[in-house]
Amino acid sequence: MAGNGSGKAPVFVVVQLTGGNDFMNTIIPYTSSVYHDNRPLVGIPQDQVIPIDDTLGFHPQMGAFKDLYDRGMVGIVQGIGYPNSNRSHFRGMDIWHTCEPHEVSTIGWLGRTLRELDPAGENPLTGVNFGVGLPRAMAMPGVPVTSVSNLDNYGLMTGIQSRERDQALDIFKQMYGPAIGAGPVMEYLSRTGQDVLSGADLIKVAPERYQSTVEYADNPIAKSLRDVARVHTADLGTRVFYTSHGGYDTHANEVPTHPKLIGDLSGAIYDFFADLEEHDADDNVVMLVFTEFGRRIYDNGSGTDHGSGGGAFVIGKTVAGGLYSEYPSLEPTRWVNGEDLEHTIDYRGIYGTILEQWLGVEAAPIVNGHYEQIHPFE
Amino acid sequence: MARPYALLRSGFPYYLTMGQRRVTSNPVDIGFGEENVYVLTRGGLGSEVRVINWEDENLGLRGSGSFTWPAGLLVDEDENLYVSDEAKNTITVMSKDGDVLDTWGEPGSDHGQLDRPSALDFDAQGNIVVSDTINNRVQRFTRDGKHLQTIGGVQGSGEGEMNMPWGVAVDELGFVYVSDWRNDRVQKFTGEGEFVMSIGSSGSGKGEFNRPSSVDVDAHGDIYVSDWLNDRVQMFNADGRFIEQFIGDANLSKSGREYILANQVTLRLREMTDLEPTRRLSAPCRVRVDSEFRLFICDFGQHRIQVYKKEAYELSESQIAPPMRNPILFTT
Amino acid sequence: MSDNHLALISHLMRRAGFGAGRDELEELSSKSYEDVVEDLLHPERQEDLQEDALKRYNLELSYHDAVQLWAGRWVWRMVNSRRPLEEKMALFWHHVFATAWYKSEHSPTIIRQIEMFREVGMSDLRTILTELARDPAMNYWLDNCENHADQPNENWGRELLELFSMGVGNYTEDDIKNAARAFTGWTFTQPIPLYPFGHYTSEFHYLPEDHDDSEKTFLGHTGNLNGEDIVDIVAHQEASYRFISRHLYNFFVADEPQVPAWNIEPPNDPDAIDALVQAFAENDGQLRPVLRTLFNSDFFRQARYRKVKNPAELVAGTIKLVGTYDWLPAPGQSVGALSGATSIMGQTLMNPPTVEGWHTGHEWIDGGTLNERVNFAVNQFNDLSSPGVRAIVERLARDGALSPDQLVERCLDLVGPLEVGDQTRSALSSYADSVGDVDLSTDQARTDNAGKVARMLQMIVASREYQFA
DSSP: OOOOSSSSEEEEEEEEEEEEEOGGEEEOOOHHHHHHHHHHOOOOGGGGSSSSSSSEEEOOOOHHHHHHHTTTOOOEEEEEEEEOOOOOHHHHHHHHHOOOOOOOOOHHHHHHHHHHSSSOOOOOTSEEEEESOGGGGGGOOOOEEEEEOOOGOOOOTSOOOEEEEEEEEHHEEEEOOOOOTOHHHHHHHHHHHHHHHHHHHTHHHHHHHHHOOOOOOOOHHHHHHHHHHHHHTTTTTOEEEEEEEEOOOOOHHHHHHHHHHHHHHHHHHHHHHHHHHHTTOTEEEEEEEEEEEOOOSOOOOOOOBSSSSSEEEEEEOOOOOOEOOOOOOOOGGOOBBBHHHHHHEHHHHHHHHHHHIOOOOOOOHTTSSOOOOOOTOO | OOOEEEEEEOOEEEEEEEETTTTTTTEEEEEOOOOOOEEESSSSTOOOOEEEEEEEEEEESSSSTSSSSEEEEETTTTEEEEEETTTTTTHHHHHHHHTEEEEEEEBSSSSSSSSEEEEEEOOSSEEEEETTTTTTEEEEOTTTTTEEEEEOOOOOOTTTTTSSSOEEEETTTOEEEEEEGGGGGEEEOOOOOEEEEEEHHHHHHHHSSSSSSEEETTOOOOOOEGGGGGGGEEOOOOOOOOEEEEEOOOOOOOHHHHHTTTTTHHHHHHHSSOOOGGGOSSSOOOOEEOOOOOEEEEEGTEEEEEEEEEEEEOOOOGGOOOOSSSSOOOOO | OOOHHHHHHHHHHHHHHHHOOOHHHHHHHHHHHHHHHHHHGGGGOOOOOOOHHHHSSSSGSSOOOOOHHHHHHHHHHHOSSOHHHHHHHHHHHHHHHOHHHHHHHOOOHHHHHHHHHHHHSSSSSHHHHHHHHHOHHHHOOOOOOOOOHHHHHHHHHHHHHHHTTSSSSSOOOOHHHHHHHHHHTTOOOOOOOOOSSOOOOOOOEEEEGGGGOOEEEEEEEEEEEOHHHHHHHHHHHHHHHHHHHHHIIIIIIIOOOOOTTTTSSSSSOOOHHHHHHHHHTTTTTHHHHHHHHHHHSSSHHHHTOOOBBOOOOOOHHHHHTTTSSSSSOOOOOHHHHHHHHHHHTOOOOOOOSTTTOOOOGGGOHHHHHHHHHHHHHHHHTTTTTHHHHHHHHHHHHHHHOOOOOHHHHHHHHHHHOOOOOOOHHHHHHHHHHHHHEEOSHHHHHHHHHHHHHHHHHHHHHHGGGGGGG
């Protein structure tokens, strides 16, 4: 297993930016005239950018993120993507989730990873998703994953009030008792019902145990990452966390929308790592922030449309911060389809980096092949 | 301004297309300020007031997150915005910047109470007339919500009865027009609430309606009705005689043109297809006509505003032959 | 006996429709079982639904976009239609001819495909497969728009044979190639692109200049075959009768293994499949006689609670019990919540995971989806003022006061009648015992005690047995 020096099992947190984050307005090539010429509406003026070096800088709302970067915790993966980017949100996201660009699969890369981390499916909390419905990335037949829409009110019978709910759960437990002789389907239902009860029992200690001086902001991604922190610090054996931040599909009205999203995200990630540090629980956590595609080079007068080459972030105390891969060329002759950024590194190589160098799991069977990796854990 | 004796109707050419999907998404009403145009939108792409200008520039949103089923919008002389919400049974008053100044309305069926308030219009005194859908009536309120009058209130299809009215308008003479939605007709009442006449019946022919969503009246007394599920707007004269219909003649709005020019694939696909349908109305929710005889249609399913402009010459009694009883074939 | 008749009608309505409230069941029970079947087979005998109020308050249903809302409108139709088998057959064909929105994101054609299933779903295999072959959503889904005379694409030709008609093992790779060539030139008109305004639809379009006019041999037939010829041949194969019969059995009668296992594992009930195949053969591939045979058969009547409900059945059936989502949407209520509910239970209507459709039977159930199924059903009974809960309380009130045993029995009866095992029954009894006798004799008593009835109903719909249809 790849070492993090703490003796604790490595933990992986995925943050999905849903809708296609505008990478060019996240890590901004602020000295490029191509950038400013093609983005008369959504372009960020040079003097507002938070510089990283003499060509790139963070969006002005990402001050908190810059702090983490200065502490050497943020690896910026520039130009992440794959050949022939699919501009459909759904297909694009499926490709990221399944590592199958050419055919439709219902099995996710993290589903396969969880099977390696917990082969017998002993702990229903080895993989935990926060959100409504399971992302395809975590789907794999026979791999139990817990999907939590509300950590403070999770599980069965949540529409029934406190004491009466206990009685209802008790009746449920009786009703789903062993169904020996009632046939395999009824037996399967019983077992599944009991698993749901025990998973909820396990996870409910998380909000009970949690205490922190960190005050997260009141927005969806801050709430989700606080939930991740609450479960992680309760030490329930979770190895993979998944959560999403929606609203990045900024075809229109990008100017007020995108800065708010990226600012919320930046603050939430900052608070999350501060929270983990306070609990001495940050040295075995690595976070990947990704999106299904970047956006078009030029704006459409109101926002930007679906594009290709985007960016991702690998964040954590054990990460060697800095810029990885290459920023896609802004040279117009290099634009894909005359309008998109090209990708400079394949996303499956970044998955492979995390799998092999962080989680200690062989990548090729999970990402369907061998791809160039980066080395952010030196 | 008195109404002319008669009109030479020269035509009603297409004037302008405004807005685009994700800006004026699913428009249900429209109002005008000094420079701003306020479009009330409702649906999965946003239930709020979108502000644009005559250059079709997107100036932002008002009231985002405040409404469940916003239905009617009014803009007063100070550019305060009045929005009815037929799920919350309220009228919200906002400043032009979106600050909430007042909210009034309570659910119920007593006088002054509301059950799904939908369309709104000002009368000549600046009071607000509200279509009170489930109560099958129209009510008049002061701008701060004091109840003044009730018209109707009986469910049915007889004169003066209503079945889930949606649209309402008041003309400059004080008459009140109601698009009596589930009865497929428009009813006209005096300002005191006396039934005057009814226009239309169920169907898709001329003068027939499939669930009329709104009505408005211009300064000539001409009546415009958005014929919702027939995807058109019909025009009647003050006596209720059908004159013509509008099925849509949109071109690209300014913002739409800019959008397409930034999208090479869209440009190509438009070269591969028949563009005739792009002109047409889709489930128009609201028609409004202004003092310059511009006809604004909220083209709900196409996320835009279609605008026509009336060309008519006002005639005095001496310029036109007197009314005739019989049609004639012989003309010189 | 009459109780059994009602229970059998209830079974029929769960399978041929989406369940029925008690009033409806009692009304139907005045007819013979066979007459009820006949009414189901003739949807045109019943009025279609009025959707004007639905559209007025879910305004985006006034045109074709917002696919989740349209999926919700479909569930709303499942709940409210007086022609339940029409909706059930549309769902059946959606399971078999699984076409997803996500590839094209083109809502009008996906919505239109389901309308087409509703219109021709009970006609005959030739008509249905012809409409399917001409359907723009299917055409794009399986790439037939890329199937050119000089550059054939086999995707549609292959799936037509493998997944939509005959099943693996009944044709050769050459048959696939020739079928694909026969469908060259079958494409659709380019729809006007979505932005900057709204959606426009697309129609079937045949390009004779892109059709391969050379000779083809398909399943022993040789000539300049075109797509219609392939459909005509396929629609009259015994293998197609058998394959669709097995689908019908799996959908309407009892859970079978999944499709990929069908050429390895024999059917649960080979005689039943033979009977359906025979009905197809004797009626030139017509569906109605086959469905008549199926619903009137002993194997169907005896298959009560032998199928795991699919999410659409669970959601629509539960809504029918509580009587919400009727013709006039409640303030703020969106039918999108109905499709949202089936989605988190693993069935996003109009958006199946792959061309193979959903895995059914016990594969509908995992920890997450069971949690959602139970919570959804339980939550529908939170509102004591919902028409269905009030109707059940009114019915129980005719008995005055109910002992704990009576409470269990009567509630199980009114929810189904639902047949439960000993464990469920004793768990329900332990709840009933904890509340003691329930008095519903006066208005006041009903107000005070309706919550106890509703809680009993909640426990019943949380049970294992309620997961079955």
